[in-house]
Structures are given as C-alpha cells and as structure tokens.
Amino acid sequence: MRQRPVADVSHLPTYDFGAASPMWWGTLAFIALEATGFALAIGTYFYLAVLAPHWPIGAPAPDLLPGTTVLVILLASIVPNHLLELWARRQDLAKVRLGMIIMSIAGILPLIVRVWEFPALRISWDQNAYGSIVWFLLGLHTTHLLTDVGDTIVLAVLMFTPKGKAGRRFSDVSDNAFYWDFVVVSWVVLYLIIYWVPRM
Amino acid sequence: MSGVAGTSAKHEQEVLKGVRDTGLDEARLRAFLAHAWRTPKGLYGWLVTVDHKLIGRRYIVTAFLFLILAGLSALAMRFQLARPEAGYIGPDLYNQLFTMHGTTMMFLFAVPVMEAFAIYLVPLMIGTRNVAFPRLNAFSYWVYLFGGLMIWIAFAFETGADAGWFSYVPLAGPEYGIGKRPDFWAQMVTYTEVSALAVAVEIIATVFKQRAPGMSLDRIPLYVWSVLVTAFVILFAMPAVMVSSTMLILDRLVGTKFFDPAAGGDALLWQHLFWFFGHPEVYIIFIPATGFVSAILPTFARRPVFGYLGIVLSLVAIGFLSFGLWVHHMFATGLPQLGESFFTASSMMIAIPSGIQIFCWIATIWGGRPSFATPMLFVLGFIFTFVIGGLTGVMVASVPLDLQVHDTYFVVAHFHYVLVGGAVFPLLGAVYYWFPKITGRMLSERLGRWNFWLVFLGFNLTFFPMHILGLQGMPRRVYTYPPASGWGEMNLFISLSSLVVFAGFALFFLNILLSLRNGRIAGDNPWQASTLEWATASPPPSYDFSRLPVVNHREPLWAEPDMLLVVEGLRVDAREVLAGTVADAVPQLRVPSADNSIWPLLSAIAVGGAFLGSIFTPWAVVWGAIPVSIGFICWFWPKGEPEDEE
Numbered sequence: 021m022r023q024r025p026v027a028d029v030s031h032l033p034t035y036d037f038g039a040a041s042p043m044w045w046g047t048l049a050f051i052a053l054e055a056t057g058f059a060l061a062i063g064t065y066f067y068l069a070v071l072a073p074h075w076p077i078g079a080p081a082p083d084l085l086p087g088t089t090v091l092v093i094l095l096a097s098i099v100p101n102h103l104l105e106l107w108a109r110r111q112d113l114a115k116v117r118l119g120m121i122i123m124s125i126a127g128i129l130p131l132i133v134r135v136w137e138f139p140a141l142r143i144s145w146d147q148n149a150y151g152s153i154v155w156f157l158l159g160l161h162t163t164h165l166l167t168d169v170g171d172t173i174v175l176a177v178l179m180f181t182p183k184g185k186a187g188r189r190f191s192d193v194s195d196n197a198f199y200w201d202f203v204v205v206s207w208v209v210l211y212l213i214i215y216w217v218p219r220m
Numbered sequence: 221m222s223g224v225a226g227t228s229a230k231h232e233q234e235v236l237k238g239v240r241d242t243g244l245d246e247a248r249l250r251a252f253l254a255h256a257w258r259t260p261k262g263l264y265g266w267l268v269t270v271d272h273k274l275i276g277r278r279y280i281v282t283a284f285l286f287l288i289l290a291g292l293s294a295l296a297m298r299f300q301l302a303r304p305e306a307g308y309i310g311p312d313l314y315n316q317l318f319t320m321h322g323t324t325m326m327f328l329f330a331v332p333v334m335e336a337f338a339i340y341l342v343p344l345m346i347g348t349r350n351v352a353f354p355r356l357n358a359f360s361y362w363v364y365l366f367g368g369l370m371i372w373i374a375f376a377f378e379t380g381a382d383a384g385w386f387s388y389v390p391l392a393g394p395e396y397g398i399g400k401r402p403d404f405w406a407q408m409v410t411y412t413e414v415s416a417l418a419v420a421v422e423i424i425a426t427v428f429k430q431r432a433p434g435m436s437l438d439r440i441p442l443y444v445w446s447v448l449v450t451a452f453v454i455l456f457a458m459p460a461v462m463v464s465s466t467m468l469i470l471d472r473l474v475g476t477k478f479f480d481p482a483a484g485g486d487a488l489l490w491q492h493l494f495w496f497f498g499h500p501e502v503y504i505i506f507i508p509a510t511g512f513v514s515a516i517l518p519t520f521a522r523r524p525v526f527g528y529l530g531i532v533l534s535l536v537a538i539g540f541l542s543f544g545l546w547v548h549h550m551f552a553t554g555l556p557q558l559g560e561s562f563f564t565a566s567s568m569m570i571a572i573p574s575g576i577q578i579f580c581w582i583a584t585i586w587g588g589r590p591s592f593a594t595p596m597l598f599v600l601g602f603i604f605t606f607v608i609g610g611l612t613g614v615m616v617a618s619v620p621l622d623l624q625v626h627d628t629y630f631v632v633a634h635f636h637y638v639l640v641g642g643a644v645f646p647l648l649g650a651v652y653y654w655f656p657k658i659t660g661r662m663l664s665e666r667l668g669r670w671n672f673w674l675v676f677l678g679f680n681l682t683f684f685p686m687h688i689l690g691l692q693g694m695p696r697r698v699y700t701y702p703p704a705s706g707w708g709e710m711n712l713f714i715s716l717s718s719l720v721v722f723a724g725f726a727l728f729f730l731n732i733l734l735s736l737r738n739g740r741i742a743g744d745n746p747w748q749a750s751t752l753e754w755a756t757a758s759p760p761p762s763y764d765f766s767r768l769p770v771v772n773h774r775e776p777l778w779a780e781p782d783m784l785l786v787v788e789g790l791r792v793d794a795r796e797v798l799a800g801t802v803a804d805a806v807p808q809l810r811v812p813s814a815d816n817s818i819w820p821l822l823s824a825i826a827v828g829g830a831f832l833g834s835i836f837t838p839w840a841v842v843w844g845a846i847p848v849s850i851g852f853i854c855w856f857w858p859k860g861e862p863e864d865e866e
Binding site for chain 2 (some may be wrong): 023028032041042046056060061064068145146150151156
C-alpha cells in the first residue's frame with residue numbers, strides 16, 4: 021500500500037507528566053483494581069458485621085495508639101510527597117533526590133509502627149470471623165505499603181545513579197508520588213473502619 | 221531481513237544515533253525498524269520476546285490446548301453418561317472431571333483466548349507497534365501458563381480440583397475439601413487473575429493512549445471498543461475472585477474463619493464474592509465475542525455496520541449491567557424476596573442492550589450484500605444459537621422458574637448455548653477471519669464449511685435435548701443415573717451427538733495444520749476489510765507498520781483503499797511509538813517502547829513459585845517475596861536504553 025506522510029511528529033517530546041503519559045494511566049488502572057479489592061474486603065467486613073449479633077465478635081475494640089500513629093505519619097507525608105511531585109515536574113534533580121530520601125523514610129516509619137499494630141487489634145486471625153477480616157484488611161494495606169515503599173526505595177537509589185538524570189525518571193517519580201496519595205487515602209478509610217466502627 | 225542488511229543497519233545506527241524515519245526510503249526504513257524491533261532467534265528469543273504478536277499467538281495456541289484438555293474431559297463425561305449405571309468412571313474422578321472441565325473452559329480457555337486476540341489485534345487495529353506495557357504482557361503469559369500447568373499436573377497426580385468450577389464452601393472449605401485439591405484450584409485462580417488483570421491494564425492504557433492520530437473515540441473499531449469495555453469489566457470484577465480465593469486458602473491454611481458459620485463467618489459470603497466476579501466473567505467472555513461479530517459482519521455484508529453509536533453504547537451498558545446480576549446465581553439460597561426481584565429485573569434489563577446489538581447486526585446484513593464465507597457462517601450460527609441461549613436466560617432470570625430448574629441440565633443447556641453459541645462460534649469465525657493476517661495463509665473454505673456445519677449441528681443436537689432432560693428433572697453433576705429414570709435414551713443421543721461436535725473440532729484443527737503448510741497465500745487484505753490491521757503485511761512485520769498510520773475515517777481502508785496516510789518523525793534506531801490524547805488521539809509524545817527482556821519470565825517463575833509454595837506453607841509468601849523483589853527490580857532497572865539519552 022502506498023503511503024502519504026501527512027504529519028510530522030519529530031518535534032514531540034519523549035516524556036511528560038500526568039495524563040499525557042501512558043504510565044500514569046497504567047498507574048491509575050492499578051489503583052482502580054486495588055481500590056476494588058479494598059472495597060470488596062470492606063464490603064466483607066460490613067457483611068460479617070451485619071450478620072453478627074454483636075460487633076466486634078468476642079473482642080474489645082482495637083487499641084487506638086499504633087493505628088493512629090500510622091495515620092498521623094501518613095497524613096504528614098502528604099506534604100513532602102506533593103513537594104516532591106512539584107520538584108519532579110520542575111526536573112530539579114537535587115531536590116528530587118532529597119524528596120526521595122524523605123519519602124523512603126516516610127514509608128519505612130509506618131511499617132515499623134505496624135509491628136505493634138497487629139497485636140493492638142487484640143484478637144487473633146483464627147479466633148473468629150471478626151479477627152479474620154481485621155487481620156485481612158490490615159494485611160492488605162501492609163502489603164500495599166510494603167510494595168510501594170520497596171518501589172520508592174529502588175527509585176530513590178536510581179535517582180542517585182547517572183541513570184537518574186534521564187528526563188523520564190522525573191515522570192516516574194511523579195507517578196510514584198501519585199500512587200503514594202492512594203496509599204494514604206486508602207489508610208484513612210481503612211483506619212476509620214478498623215478502629216472506629218467497633219466503637220460505634 | 222538479511223544478515224547483511226542487519227549488519228549495515230547496526231553500523232548505520234552507531235553513526236546515526238537518533239535517526240528518524242523522515243525521508244528514509246522504504247528499504248532502509250524497513251532495515252532499521254527490523255533491527256530495532258527484532259526478536260533474537262532460537263530459544264532465547266522465544267523466552268525474552270515482548271512482541272505482542274508472538275505473545276498473542278502463543279496465548280492463542282496455549283488457550284486452544286487447554287480447550288482440547290477441557291473438551292476431552294467433557295467427552296469422557298459423555299462416555300460415562302451414555303447409558304444408565306455405566307461403570308467407566310467413578311464418582312471421585314467424575315467430580316474432578318466436571319470441575320476441571322468448567323475451570324479450564326472458563327479460566328484457562330475462554331478468558332485467556334479473548335485476551336489473546338486482543339493482545340494480537342489491538343495494536344494493529346489502532347495503528348501502533350506494541351501494547352503499552354510490553355514486558356507486563358510477556359509476564360502475564362508466563363503466569364497464565366504456570367497456573368494452567370499447575371492445576372493440570374495436580375490433576376494428573378489425582379489432586380484435581382473436585383468442588384465444581386465455583387468451588388463452593390463448605391464443600392471446598394477446610395472441613396470437607398479433601399487434601400490439597402481446593403488449594404490448587406484457589407491458587408490457579410490467583411495466577412490466572414494476575415495475568416488477566418495485567419492484560420486489562422495494558423489494554424486500557426494502549427487503547428487510551430496509543431491510537432493512531434485522528435482515531436477519535438467515534439472512529440475506534442467496534443472490536444477495540446469491545447475489548448476496552450471488557451478490560452474495565454476485568455478490572456472491577458477479577459479482584460473479587462482474588463479476594464475470595466485468598467480468603468478460601470487462608471481458611472484452609474491458617475485457620476481464618478471467613479466462611480465458618482460457627483465462628484461468625486458465612487458460607488453465602490463465598491457465593492456473593494464469587495458471583496460478583498463470576499457473572500461479569502460471562503460478559504468478559506461474551507463482550508469480545510460480540511466485538512468479533514461487529515468486525516466480521518461489515519466485511520462480509522460489504523457495508524459499514526448499522527448503528528455504530530448504538531452498539532458502542534450497548535457495549536458500555538452491558539459492561540455496567542453485568543455487575544448488577546450476580547445474585548441470580550443464588551436464587552435457590554433463600555435470599556430476601558425484594559433482593560431477588562431486583563436481580564430478576566436487572567437480569568432481564570441486560571437483554572435490552574444485547575437485543576440492540578442483535579438488531580444492529582441484522583440491519584447490517586439486511587442493508588448489505590452479504591457473502592457467506594466461513595467466518596460469516598459462524599457469525600450467523602452465533603446469532604441463531606445465542607438468541608436461544610438468551611431466551612432461556614430470560615426464563616431462568618425469573619425466580620419461580622429458576623427454582624424449578626436450578627441445578628438441572630436445563631441450566632447446563634442454557635449456559636452452553638450462551639457461552640458456546642455466544643462466544644465460541646464467534647471465536648471460531650474470528651480464527652477463520654484473522655488466520656490469514658496471523659499466518660499469511662488462508663484456511664481452506666471447503667474444510668471450513670464442513671467444520672461449521674458439524675460444530676453447529678452437533679452442538680444443537682448435543683445441547684438442545686439437555687433442556688428437556690433438565691425439565692424432566694435430571695440433576696447436574698451426577699456421575700450416573702438409574703435406568704428407571706427414563707433418561708437413558710436421550711443421554712445416549714446426546715453422547716452420540718457430542719461425537720459430531722468432536723469431529724467438527726477435529727476438522728478445525730486439521731484445517732489449521734494443513735493450511736499452515738499448504739494454504740493459499742493471503743496477501744495483505746484478503747477479505748477487502750476496512751480496518752487498519754489489513755493495511756500491513758500478512759503476517760505483519762515485527763514493527764507492525766513501517767510508518768504509523770493516520771486516520772480520518774471510521775473505515776480507513778474503504779475510504780482510501782490504495783493510500784495510507786502516515787506520520788513522519790519517529791526514531792527508527794530505537795523502539796518508539798506515539799502517544800496521544802484520550803478523546804481525540806492528537807499526538808502528544810514519542811514514547812519509547814520496552815525492548816526484549818528475560819526478567820518478565822524470571823519474575824513470573826518467582827511469583828509462580830511463591831504461589832505454589834503457599835499451597836503448602838504460609839511462609840512461602842514471606843521467603844518467596846525475596847526472589848520476587850529481585851525479579852521486579854531487575855525488570856524495571858534501566859539498562860542503558862537509547863531513549864534515556866534524550
């Protein structure tokens with residue numbers, strides 16, 4: 021088949037931020053499917069709660085301290101996260117490096133607190149369905165947190181290598197920051213359910 | 221490409237880093253592109269490739285191999301049921317056979333084969349060179365393969381899943397599920413869902429971002445619309461079965477109590493979660509099949525499809541409504557009547573967009589000059605069969621009728637009409653239609669006609685009598701029945717008819733094997749079709765198009781049959797594709813496309829190992845995380861890609 025050139029795309033950039041980038045859409049799709057997983061787990065929680073004569077079943081409401089600490093850390097991390105996003109869009113390598121270190125720490129801290137959070141549920145996963153679902157919710161978020169922290173640390177290391185200077189890395193940093201917002205928002209919802217629904 | 225051309229292209233690349241296609245003559249352009257988009261030869265190339273066509277093709281072949289396994293298990297069941305109180309197959313093996321049949325057909329054949337075609341066709345139909353995340357695509361195939369192999373190897377060692385394809389608790393729970401059988405089932409689900417979700421994500425990103433310049437939303441081929449809607453259904457449905465199968469395996473492995481009523485759990489919770497996925501699953505299979513129909517029909521009716529907008533809106537409506545039907549699988553569980561009425565209404569409502577599509581197709585045939593090649597025969601067979609399946613669907617959507625025929629052969633007849641008639645017939649039509657594109661050779665029309673009539677008549681002779689058997693009260697999932705039931709003659713008739721279907725499929729595979737070698741050379745566009753995949757060679761080169769097409773019409777090849785409008789300015793020394801705006805496909809970026817890599821395979825092995833180990837100990841997840849992390853880090857770590865220099 022003969023061809024007739026009708027457009028020249030040579031001037032187009034090779035990376036951009038947000039909805040212009042295919043990776044951003046991929047990230048959004050992963051957020052959507054993980055959010056669906058969370059929503060179904062939350063649906064299960066309420067399904068079991070409605071069935072049970074008393075909720076929580078055979079256990080006191082969970083201890084508030086560790087979960088609230090995680091909430092405070094995650095909420096506080098929104099500030100550096102958005103600064104990092106801004107620096108990434110400005111392609112300011114020095115500040116992005118600093119931001120990645122801060123965000124790596126902001127990811128590790130809640131994971132450390134989480135060691136105390138599981139016992140603070142004050143029920144074991146195999147005691148009854150209530151125990152099973154709260155461990156499941158917390159486990160789901162922990163997996164989520166772990167994978168994103170792993171991702172953040174690898175990207176942080178990458179930013180300190182010569183490969184970090186490539187323009188598209190800034191776009192990766194921006195997508196990573198986008199995903200972190202989801203980690204924080206999902207914890208706000210899960211925190212309210214795990215810690216406050218049993219107190220209602 | 222010859223070796224000399226390859227060497228010279230490599231040499232030129234060193235000299236001309238960042239060279240563009242602008243003004244390059246066709247021979248040099250092709251030499252450059254063939255080098256940039258090559259898959260290495262031999263086994264290594266086979267393991268590292270990220271070419272969507274190679275991966276799509278192996279997905280298709282693998283899915284059809286699983287179809288053969290599932291088909292043979294069906295044949296074994298028909299052998300056992302051919303006469304009352306036959307003793308060929310005992311109850312234990314029979315349980316495994318029907319479970320493996322259903323599980324394989326749904327999880328390892330129907331969903332993957334639909335995705336496989338999407339992986340192969342979508343980049344070609346929207347005018348790009350690969351899917352958005354090519355390595356994720358490769359990864360998804362390996363994970364799918366490992367899941368399928370795992371459950372069938374377990375079956376070979378008498379550990380085949382045996383609690384039905386929906387693995388209800390308590391039968392599959394810790395109390396009644398024998399040994400590791402349900403665990404293999406649950407983890408197979410995890411593998412295949414990871415794979416399906418990965419494909420859904422890449423299809424969404426590809427269709428949203430990588431369409432040819434000018435391919436606005438109202439110019440997207442209907443087949444691509446159908447797989448886009450399907451990808452969204454996968455995105456929101458599959459997590460349900462991952463959540464539920466994880467809960468099942470946790471109940472069995474570490475003693476959680478999700479489904480244990482004695483400890484505050486609930487057996488019906490399983491059914492809700494499973495069918496929240498399971499009903500959309502039917503549409504995950506059916507929607508792409510309607511896409512096949514909408515692609516094949518206009519070509520053979522020789523006119524644009526009637527009611528493009530109506531069909532697109534119907535597809536989207538079906539996608540939404542498919543999430544509001546799941547409870548109609550649970551009418552016999554004693555749910556509140558108000559809920560049942562709601563789900564009856566929504567189940568009937570989905571007949572409306574399905575009906576709109578069917579009327580649009582009929583109008584397309586009506587207003588065209590139809591020719592009846594084999595793909596078209598399968599489409600007509602589909603319309604006939606699916607309408608019957610749809611009608612019995614409206615019947616069983618009604619609670620009183622459903623309670624009568626629940627768990628009988630009436631339901632077996634209904635869903636085979638919907639799934640085989642609604643999805644497998646269009647699929648076979650699609651194979652006849654796109655085989656020339658994929659292989660460069662035509663399938664035999666003569667064998668094709670025999671194939672169609674044997675499968676079509678055999679199918680109806682096999683499954684129509686099951687309606688009657690069901691109304692007479694024959695239950696599903698029984699390994700035998702007493703002579704006094706009076707079901708013997710009809711069962712013998714069904715078993716004999718199933719041999720006709722078998723013969724039809726044997727001809728199908730024979731046709732493929734013979735045509736691969738001796739089929740007529742197809743040329744670029746043997747059917748004179750209108751969409752972009754027919755604008756490139758058959759089979760397409762590794763880079764799909766030498767220059768990326770521009771679209772200014774819904775049927776680009778009918779609007780300008782001899783001339784392809786193209787863009788210039790892309791790099792040819794490295795893999796590059798165009799990304800554009802979501803609604804209007806205005807080019808925004810020249811984005812690099814990932815090169816071959818061994819890491820998707822190694823990551824899939826690590827993930828597969830962790831899943832497999834978790835059947836035996838929860839610690840497998842902890843220790844398995846180490847190789848999984850290593851795999852993913854090596855996968856994503858940049859390795860001096862040429863585009864990083866920009």
